[in-house]
Amino acid sequence: MTFTVEETGRELVLDASGHATLMQVAVEADVPGIVGECGGEMTCGTCHVHVESTPAGYTAARSHDEEDMLEVVDAPAPGSRLACQLPVTPAVAGLRLRVPAPS
Template identity: 40%
Template structure:
């Protein structure tokens, strides 16, 4: 089990407990975190679960693989640390992870 904190663009913070083996996206959907739409259900095919991961967590969350990099091309306001939350696995190593959500674009 790991605590994950999601910070909305306006600064609203949500901290939840996620089971190991889930993805950061699945934890958000299960707990109705606003700003994570996950239109593709976690198939790495839509970029609607885009988050920003602080560089201090990069070693523990891993790097984006090619498929994720390709999908991030469709995300708004991609930065260093941009990841798709459907590609970040929850484990004891990411206990305390904080992800920030980009501003929603409609």
């Protein structure tokens, strides 16, 4: 899976094995802009990402609660997601995410 950090243009290719969510992967790898302040409870929005490319077979629909939280994040976009709500599955290998620059 690839994270692109918008603020620096840096691209990070990370191994997601052994994790339950993409937020956990990003926090462990110290991806700039991904804080995960609430620990994945979906109350802070500090793991907001833009999904740029979704591999075939990777599906994780937004819940109503995630939709509500995304209404208050900085730099929302059509592909906005909370990384704490994106599960790690075998299909995650081709996923490309962008971390929006702070506003």
